[in-house]
Amino acid sequence: MREVYVIGIGITSFSRLEYPLSEIAAYPAMMAMRDCGIEKVDHLYVANMGASRVSGQTALASAVVDTLSLTPAGAEAIENGPASGASAIKQGFMAVASGLHDVVLVTGAERMREVNNLEATDFVATLTHPIAEYIYGTTLPSLAAMFTRLYMDKYGVTSRHLAMVAVKNHDNAMNNPFAHLHQPITLEGILDGPEALTNNPFVSDPLRFFDFCPVSDGAACVILASKEVADKVKRPRVRLAGVGQATDTHAVHEREEPTDLLAVRRAAEQAMKMAGIKPSDVDVAELHDAFTILEIVESEEVGFFKKGEGHLALEKGETRMGGKIPINPSGGLKAKGHPVGATGLGQAHEIVTQLRGEAKKRQVKDAKIGFTCNFGGFGNNVVCLTFMRED
Amino acid sequence: MNLEIYAYKCRKCGQLHYPYRMMCKKCHNNEHNAFDPVPLPHKGKLLTFTRLQTLAADFSVPDIQLGIVELENGIRMLGQLQIAKPKSGMAVTGSVGVVRQMGYNTYHGMIFHEAK
Structure with missing residues (x-):
């Protein structure tokens, strides 16, 4: 297998974007091509989840490759739920590692704010089991809420821990110009104060408004290349050193231990093993915190902390900027935003920015090894990636 | 029936x-x-639950209760709840009823109540 390098990156703001979906996908691709000085690529992978349902567009990759005037390069769309972004990166990795292509462009885009919040929530809910979950009115927030209650009962996680994740990630997003939410919040405002219930009402108890990520439009891109190509690019050298993917039962209730996220554990193990690292080697991580509980649990499942102790590490400040393992310096999905099909690429963009030392106010000092966890379904399809700075 | x-x-x-x-x-x-x-058995134990207040547009109620129940034979299932004060671990009994109406399509599923 050949080594694979990230030679170019680009991103849009995660917010509301009033452009056609194909242009939203193309914009960060143009930025990424400028970033590395590449004008042609061999192949495009376009990550997206809702084009056909939300944006009324099919065959998105064909539109994007032509919008970028990159024909006749091959192009295909990758749909793998909220893990579409990292799945597309994995496809790009395999294309370069195998020798099939030398330069591939992986872009991901979503335009979710084209519809109202109820429709967007229902669109995402269609990834649940159609007979055993969806027909009951199940949504991802409700699955997260029931999972949270189990975790609270078993491990002593409290609403305060969840609120601490939200406060941390909103603070981090203040230093990210691409983040959807530039809104500092406090425990007083969302949990302890007299206005807390008004500011932060229950959405699906025990989860409240600020336990959820916003509904975002957005796009991000990485360009992957072989070592021969990367050698000619005058940008800090970041290698995509490990990829891992695992699945779990479609219906959440079927899992043997309902508080485990086995697909996260297995995907992380693969991504770290391929890179030849252990969890304690990671300097910075972007974890899929669509719901605050997920940051805590994923931090355990990927191996940063023991099972059931992620909330204790959070209490000690180990996951904040300057802590033992800063998690979600971008603001995470919680505050940077969650354009579902693009989220994995947004995570990769942040990690490469960190490893290049170009994250400015949100820079994690001396970051050499970065890690992402892109969580599809409610943990039924997870892709993890390990990135390494090489000097 | x-x-x-x-x-x-x-x-x-x-x-x-x-x-x-x-x-x-x-x-x-x-x-x-x-x-x-x-x-599936109709009796079981409530493992976890939530009251969901942001519903898909086809629901005409402000909220629904959902729960995961471990049935007598060990199988777990998700269902709707009609329980005033749900608690983890409580005994429940289920009956099959209409859980969702989407346009002309009516969907049946398990609705759990507090066991008497």
Whole structure:
């Protein structure tokens, strides 16, 4: 297998974007091509989840490759739920590692704010089991809420821990110009104060408004290349050193231990093993915190902390900027935003920015090894990636 | 008419599955029609629950209760709840009723109540 390098990156703001979906996908691709000085690529992978349902567009990759005037390069769309972004990166990795292509462009885009919040929530809910979950009115927030209650009962996680994740990630997003939410919040405002219930009402108890990520439009891109190509690019050298993917039962209730996220554990193990690292080697991580509980649990499942102790590490400040393992310096999905099909690429963009030392106010000092966890379904399809700075 | 929801028992190894799947998760039996339908028990224990207040637009109620129940035979299922004060671990009984109306399509599922 050949080594694979990230030679170019680009991103849009995660917010509301009033452009056609194909242009939203193309914009960060143009930025990424400028970033590395590449004008042609061999192949495009376009990550997206809702084009056909939300944006009324099919065959998105064909539109994007032509919008970028990159024909006749091959192009295909990758749909793998909220893990579409990292799945597309994995496809790009395999294309370069195998020798099939030398330069591939992986872009991901979503335009979710084209519809109202109820429709967007229902669109995402269609990834649940159609007979055993969806027909009951199940949504991802409700699955997260029931999972949270189990975790609270078993491990002593409290609403305060969840609120601490939200406060941390909103603070981090203040230093990210691409983040959807530039809104500092406090425990007083969302949990302890007299206005807390008004500011932060229950959405699906025990989860409240600020336990959820916003509904975002957005796009991000990485360009992957072989070592021969990367050698000619005058940008800090970041290698995509490990990829891992695992699945779990479609219906959440079927899992043997309902508080485990086995697909996260297995995907992380693969991504770290391929890179030849252990969890304690990671300097910075972007974890899929669509719901605050997920940051805590994923931090355990990927191996940063023991099972059931992620909330204790959070209490000690180990996951904040300057802590033992800063998690979600971008603001995470919680505050940077969650354009579902693009989220994995947004995570990769942040990690490469960190490893290049170009994250400015949100820079994690001396970051050499970065890690992402892109969580599809409610943990039924997870892709993890390990990135390494090489000097 | 008493409506039932079915689990599926592998004819080869006896493993019960809910929901339906094409191949047995235990013995990987891949023969066509490899399962016998078995009605799910209506009694069980509530493992976790939530009151969901942001619903898809086809619901005409402000909120619904959802829960995961471990049934008497060990199978778990998700269902709607009609329980005034749900608690983890409480005994529940289920009946099959209408859980969702999407346009002209009516969907039936398990609705759990507090056991008497």
